[in-house]
Amino acid sequence: MTLLFNIEYRTSWGEEVRVLGSIPELGNNRPDKATPLHTVDGIHWTAEVDIQIPGNEIVEYSYHIYRDGKTIRTEWNSLPRILHVADNPKKAYRIEDCWKNLPEQQYFYTSAFTESLLAHRERDIAPKSYKKGLLIKAYAPCIDEDHCLALCGNQKALGNWNPDKAALMSDADFPEWQVEVDAGKISFPLEYKFVLYNKKEHRAVAWENNPNRYMADPQIAANETLAIGDRHVYFDLPAWKGAGVAVPVFSLRSEKSFGVGDFGDLKRMIDWAVATNQKAVQILPINDTTMTHTWTDSYPYSSISIYAFHPMYTDLKQLGSLKDKKAMAEFDKRRKELNALPVVDYEAVNKAKWEYFHLIFRQEGEKVLASDTFRNFYEANKE
Known part of the structure; x- marks a missing residue:
């Protein structure tokens, strides 16, 4: 299997971009073994890496800036890049990435939201792979488990601009969303938008508020998937709000306490907060x-x-x-x-x-x- 990495990053003299990942061919997450990318202009960096398909069919990776063999800068890596690969040794993935800086509304990417307040406890499987695939990935953390991100555009596979027939995206790596479309059935140029879809009511409830996203013909070859990552999606919706309570543990004294509020009382406090539909206990x-x-x-x-x-x-x-x-x-x-x-x-x-x-x-x-x-x-x- 072949991975073709592409990222745009304007380096200074003496700097280089390397990719570090969870597989031996990308250094097994050892910074001194990271794979260098190549450039002709100091801006567009590429690397072609042949790999053995990992047992779990998952490749995690991130980009780093090196000078004199040492890391001097890393991208925001609180949410690792994850690529689900097909079990096909002849498959190639052409990956188009952008450098990951701290996202807007960074707090929505913390475990308080991704694992609790907006947790997706029953996640989808990774999207199906096609012989000629277009994989589109996007970040959207402010989506609860009753909703999902979807792709709507000027193709039958994307609903022909009918939002109720949009292509639903997988939350396998939430808060990142992804969907792979059969590129053999796309008539380029492609225009599309992300929509917020209510899974219970089977309808779109919001469109992203910006011009159509556009893609000219990327010339996807047979046995190749083009992976477009690092899209960020925002909807013109009311800000997330949640009521809660702030309290010192020592003041939670109950009939079962030993003279002072303790961790047993804190659990009872949290049970009460849940029963009264509160979102946080500080x-x-x-x-x-x-x-x-x-x-x-x-x-x-x-x-x-x-x-x-x-x-x-x-x-x-x-x-x-x-x-x-x-x-x-x-x-x-x-x-x-x-x-x-x-x-x-x-x-x-x-x-x-x-x-x-x-x-x-x-x-x-x-x-x-x-x-x-x-x-x-x-x-x-x-x-």
Whole structure:
């Protein structure tokens, strides 16, 4: 299989463009093994790379600027470039890319939106590949799972400008969308627009507000797919809005707490936010602030670690019960006393919880430290 990379980037003297990817032919994501592109004018860069088809039929890659063999600039790579390739050794992909800078409305590309607020939990498969294919890809993160991006244009395959017959795009790599059209059935020049399509109502609800996109005949060969990437799509729609609540965890004290709001209460708070159709719960910092073991440690912005959570927020019930029933009864009594106070007794709560930590560690610690679960946690977080 052959990949033909094309990107326009105006370099300075001594700079070169390289492509780095997830397969051996593109360096296996090792910057020192990236594949150089070639240019005759310092602006248009190309490379032709023969590859073995990867087992998962996916190639991830990105562009980098090198000087004297070292990376000096990288494109925005929070959303990796992904190419789904066909299982056909004779296939060629001619890839037309643009340099990726920080996108407008960058926050919509964060996991808060892509994995939660606008998450697509049941995604489409990658689009079908054709002998002569035109693959068009576009970024549009502000689309919920009831809608999709679609392509409408002056071809039968694109609905002949009937938006209800537009070609629906796949969200396999959301927030990037893609569709491959049989180029053998296209009469160039091609004109098209992106539309927002309601999958439940089977109709287009918005058109992008700009002139038609245009493509002259790109001369696609047999067994070749032309991949056009890095399109950004915007619709003239009301801005996304979501109501939420901001709250410090320590103030979430409930009947089940141990004198202070904890992570168990935070889960109940989130369940309540879901039940009341809120979109976000914002909390004050929960990092460990323990230095003096006194009230002065209670200020949540004086953290001593960017990793450690404050032990005070531990939900003791999730640590398990003490086998010493007398000790357990004493802790339950102290829990009720601390919970009945009109204000949080910071020092008393932390003193009691630390006593519980020591007792439960003596009881369970050796078993936990020897478990696969702890070893896996350690390996993932050993730095």
